Amino acid sequence: MAAVTAPAVRAERLFRFFHSGDEEVLALRGVSVSLAAGEWLAVTGPSGSGKSTLLACLAGLDEPDGGSVWVAGRRITRRPDTARxxxxxxxxGVLFQSGNLLEHLTVAQNIRFARRLAKQPHGxxxxxxxxxxxxLEDRGSALPGELSGGQVARAGLAVAMANDPAVLIADEPTGELDELTERAILGLxxxxxxxxxxxxxASHSPAVTRAADRVVELRDGQFVEKGKR
Known part of the structure; x- marks a missing residue:
């Protein structure tokens, strides 16, 4: 019998609460999701629908108030910050719209630092x-401030991929890019x-949803399946 491969990332019934004064905001309402190796999922939805909160929980950057997340078969929730x-x-691998690079390090040093954190060879x-x-073969010695906007986006992706991740999580990675650069990032x-x-x-871009294998919409902290290629 063939071995059963665990999903690259799996979340079960995630809940996340926030408080604004006396008001309680329920950002995630029992969200469940599972991605296999090699699968591309696009998450759409209006601003404030919970997309960034979901991605933060999946990446272990935030702890849900309820539910669990597994990455590469390992539970990442209900662990100390250092273990996460x-x-x-x-x-x-985590890719944001901006802020993916340490400004005082060159592009090569940013990649080397990410590989060191992952306990991978960083030669x-x-x-x-x-x-x-x-x-960016010829831009490894450049500082982030010396790069064009498109080069910064590609360098950020290189850092996100530096650890050969089981799952790559990106929050509006093409939101500030021109159409040509967006196509390049989507190709990568x-x-x-x-x-x-x-x-x-997670993206508002139609180009992202066209490129994905599967699309879901997050509305009021819950998923609505949109389709599959």
């Missing part, structure tokens, strides 16, 4: 490979999915 950070560094070959993947994400990484992207 270790699991995230080893198994999760020249691994860094050069990540730079080549995103077309598609290539990563084709190599077996589960890709989960």
């Amino acid at each position: 950070a270790v699991l995230r560094a080893r198994h999760v 020249t070959d691994g860094v050069r490979e990540r730079l080549g993947t995103v077309g 994400l598609a290539a990563r999915a084709a190599n077996g990484t589960a890709v989960l992207v």
Whole structure:
């Protein structure tokens, strides 16, 4: 009998509460999701629907008030912050709309630092490979402030992929990019999915939803399935 492979990321009945003065806001209402290796899921929904909260919980950046998350077969919820950070560094790539790079480090140093956190070899070959993947072979010695907007986006993706993650989680990664750069980033994400990484992207972009294997909409903290390619 063939072995059953655990999903790259799985969440069961996630709840997340926030308080604003005397008002309680229920950001996530029992959300469940599962992604297999190589699957690309796009999460849409209006601002304030809970997309960023969901991604933070899946990445171990936030702890849900109820429910559980597993990444690469390991439970990341209900653990100390340090334990969550270790699991995230080893198994999760995180890409935000901005702020993915340490400004005082070069692009190569950013990648090397991410690989060191993941306990992976951080020699020249691994860094050069990540730079080549995103077309920045000649920009490894540049500081983030010396890059164009498109180069910053590609460098951020290189850092997110530095640990060879089981799951790549991206929050509006193309929101500030022109159409040409957006296509380039989506092509890189598609290539990563084709190599077996589960890709989960929260976005308002129609281009992102067209590229994904599956699309769900988050409304009032709950999922509504939109379709599959």
